Amino acid sequence: MRYAMAIDTRKCVGCSDCVVACQTENNVPIGYCRDWIVETVAGTYPNVEIELRSERCNHCDNSPCVRCCPTGASHYEEGGIVTVHHNECIGCGACIQSCPYDARYSHPEGYVDKCTFCLHRVEKGQKPACVSVCPTKCMYFGDLDDPNSEVSVVMRNRNHKVLAPEAGTKPHIFYLT
Amino acid sequence: MNIDSKTQRTLNKFIPQLESMSKFGIAFLVILILIFFAGVYALYVQLTEGHIVTGMRDQVVWGLFIVNFIFFIGISYAGALISGILHLLRVPWRSPIIRMAEIITVVSTIIGPTYILLCVGRLDRVHHLLLFGRIQSPITWDVIAITTYLSGSIIFLYLATIRDFALLRDNPVKVARWRNWFYKVLSMGYSETPKQKEILARATDLLSIVIIPLAILVHSVLAWIFGMTLRPGWHSTIFAPYFVVAAVYSGTGVLILAMWVFRKVYKLESYITKIHFNYLGYILVMLGALYGYFTFSEYLTSWYGSIKWDMEVLHRLFDPSDYWWWFFFAAFIGVLLPIIIVTVPRFRNINSIAFASLIAVFALWVKRYLIIIPTLEAPLLPNHDLRPEFIHYSPTWVEWTLTVSGVGMFFLMFFLISKFIPIIPVMKISEEKDYNSLRKKVKERNLRRLMKQVRKSDTVNG
Numbered sequence: 001m002r003y004a005m006a007i008d009t010r011k012c013v014g015c016s017d018c019v020v021a022c023q024t025e026n027n028v029p030i031g032y033c034r035d036w037i038v039e040t041v042a043g044t045y046p047n048v049e050i051e052l053r054s055e056r057c058n059h060c061d062n063s064p065c066v067r068c069c070p071t072g073a074s075h076y077e078e079g080g081i082v083t084v085h086h087n088e089c090i091g092c093g094a095c096i097q098s099c100p101y102d103a104r105y106s107h108p109e110g111y112v113d114k115c116t117f118c119l120h121r122v123e124k125g126q127k128p129a130c131v132s133v134c135p136t137k138c139m140y141f142g143d144l145d146d147p148n149s150e151v152s153v154v155m156r157n158r159n160h161k162v163l164a165p166e167a168g169t170k171p172h173i174f175y176l177t
Numbered sequence: 178m179n180i181d182s183k184t185q186r187t188l189n190k191f192i193p194q195l196e197s198m199s200k201f202g203i204a205f206l207v208i209l210i211l212i213f214f215a216g217v218y219a220l221y222v223q224l225t226e227g228h229i230v231t232g233m234r235d236q237v238v239w240g241l242f243i244v245n246f247i248f249f250i251g252i253s254y255a256g257a258l259i260s261g262i263l264h265l266l267r268v269p270w271r272s273p274i275i276r277m278a279e280i281i282t283v284v285s286t287i288i289g290p291t292y293i294l295l296c297v298g299r300l301d302r303v304h305h306l307l308l309f310g311r312i313q314s315p316i317t318w319d320v321i322a323i324t325t326y327l328s329g330s331i332i333f334l335y336l337a338t339i340r341d342f343a344l345l346r347d348n349p350v351k352v353a354r355w356r357n358w359f360y361k362v363l364s365m366g367y368s369e370t371p372k373q374k375e376i377l378a379r380a381t382d383l384l385s386i387v388i389i390p391l392a393i394l395v396h397s398v399l400a401w402i403f404g405m406t407l408r409p410g411w412h413s414t415i416f417a418p419y420f421v422v423a424a425v426y427s428g429t430g431v432l433i434l435a436m437w438v439f440r441k442v443y444k445l446e447s448y449i450t451k452i453h454f455n456y457l458g459y460i461l462v463m464l465g466a467l468y469g470y471f472t473f474s475e476y477l478t479s480w481y482g483s484i485k486w487d488m489e490v491l492h493r494l495f496d497p498s499d500y501w502w503w504f505f506f507a508a509f510i511g512v513l514l515p516i517i518i519v520t521v522p523r524f525r526n527i528n529s530i531a532f533a534s535l536i537a538v539f540a541l542w543v544k545r546y547l548i549i550i551p552t553l554e555a556p557l558l559p560n561h562d563l564r565p566e567f568i569h570y571s572p573t574w575v576e577w578t579l580t581v582s583g584v585g586m587f588f589l590m591f592f593l594i595s596k597f598i599p600i601i602p603v604m605k606i607s608e609e610k611d612y613n614s615l616r617k618k619v620k621e622r623n624l625r626r627l628m629k630q631v632r633k634s635d636t637v638n639g
């Protein structure tokens with residue numbers, strides 16, 4: 001089993017519903033977020049192209065954050081999901097520095113927090129909060145090892161890319177282009 | 178043990194320093210204690226209100242505390258490398274300064290890691306480092322390295338002081354009771370028998386061999402915490418040797434400053450002479466040049482390669498509205514000024530060498546700031562809609578207070594240790610030949626020979 005997410009940059013309208021849903025679902029403190037919208041502009045006028053991406057932790061196969069965690073609070077869950085044990089984390093910040101995606105933040109309670117792919121929902125067979133609220137249905141979530149899962153099908157049929165592939169982290173958030 | 182008259186004479190000069198305190202000393206002590214309590218108050222504020230009272234935010238999660246941590250671990254090199262190497266090479270002029278170097282090491286290795294504790298988000302869980310420590314994390318390497326280094330340098334200082342403890346214990350002049358008790362316990366029955374002496378010499382040699390690679394390792398590991406990440410400006414192969422050289426540079430600087438201060442305050446002009454300042458000044462120049470070379474190499478490669486993210490950090494460093502003047506101070510003034518002051522004979526005297534060291538030490542602190550902050554202000558993926566006001570870091574009063582308090586603690590501990598053990602190894606000094614009087618004798622002998630020749634030629638001619 002290998003959970004992954006595919007996000008259609010052509011369908012996304014950048015409404016930030018995923019951000020709000022995540023903050024509500026996971027009780028993210030005000031002023032922080034586990035996912036966010038990035039808008040990149042390429043080209044010069046009049047040939048301008050905008051790409052909208054909903055970004056979050058990439059749940060990498062080769063996570064620098066899990067590697068450098070001194071206590072093992074950062075760890076892999078079933079299905080390759082990277083999460084933090086909140087009650088083991090000492091808040092040293094090493095993982096925050098090591099993440100090339102800046103996906104982690106320091107919680108006001110002192111520990112480090114990040115996207116969990118809504119593990120508590122996934123365990124019940126539900127989709128992550130961000131995926132389930134997306135008004136344009138631009139996010140696909142599922143098991144990459146299952147050839148019939150939503151995410152496997154959409155990735156077979158579409159071009160896709162990952163962020164900062166040069167970091168060698170083997171990320172599992174794919175952007176459909 | 179038997180105390181010969183020369184040792185006794187030397188010791189008698191040091192006893193008043195240990196026992197009495199001038200008005201100035203008491204004022205100094207009071208100020209230091211006040212500074213310490215200011216730090217305690219700042220710590221209280223930080224613990225009750227959380228890290229929100231510091232300037233550290235989502236982007237810049239490592240701030241002034243980490244800068245101070247690297248700085249203090251850096252100056253701890255004075256003892257380890259300088260005194261270790263000088264001891265191993267049997268450098269004849271090392272004796273008066275070697276203990277100061279060792280005390281610097283111990284004190285700064287105690288103060289440095291406390292900044293890590295201040296920086297950690299959950300102080301109540303620090304023991305998790307030991308309970309759940311994972312060996313693949315550079316943080317764990319650092320914990321292992323620093324605890325080993327601290328115990329190594331404490332033992333090194335202790336072994337080098339044990340003869341003086343024995344001397345102070347057997348000293349016939351009366352001292353306070355608690356002092357005598359401490360000296361008795363700490364001297365561990367050492368009484369200068371030939372066997373004890375041999376074992377002690379061998380242990381000190383062995384430890385100074387061990388402490389040198391250990392010191393290099395500690396700062397390498399510290400550099401690797403940064404070097405192992407993918408951050409621009411950190412991810413560099415030369416980071417470990419770069420940190421080591423910068424550390425020895427600042428350590429030597431602090432040693433020279435300590436020598437200058439103690440020479441003035443404790444009137445040690447006859448022990449710490451111009452020779453010491455000159456020789457350490459030469460070492461400072463050599464290290465400064467090395468540090469300059471590493472700095473040049475580091476920034477030249479990343480500028481020439483011009484990777485986008487590396488350039489972002491470089492632009493910050495070279496932008497006059499951003500960090501340029503600090504960078505100019507740390508990388509140019511901090512290297513060139515000490516070199517010019519020490520190498521040009523006209524500028525070279527005790528005070529100017531101390532000033533050069535002060536510049537070097539300040540420059541190195543700024544340099545550490547420039548290693549940590551601009552990198553964290555330049556994220557790897559530069560497209561997160563990060564407005565300058567989101568990412569800009571400026572330390573708050575809590576961080577500054579704790580920084581000043583740490584420096585104050587350094588002075589305080591140094592001051593208290595100097596009130597407990599002589600700042601100069603008395604036994605060692607009195608064993609050695611008195612170079613000053615020897616020089617005087619040689620001068621006189623030469624003069625006499627010259628006179629004889631003159632007289633002879635007079636009689637021949639006459």
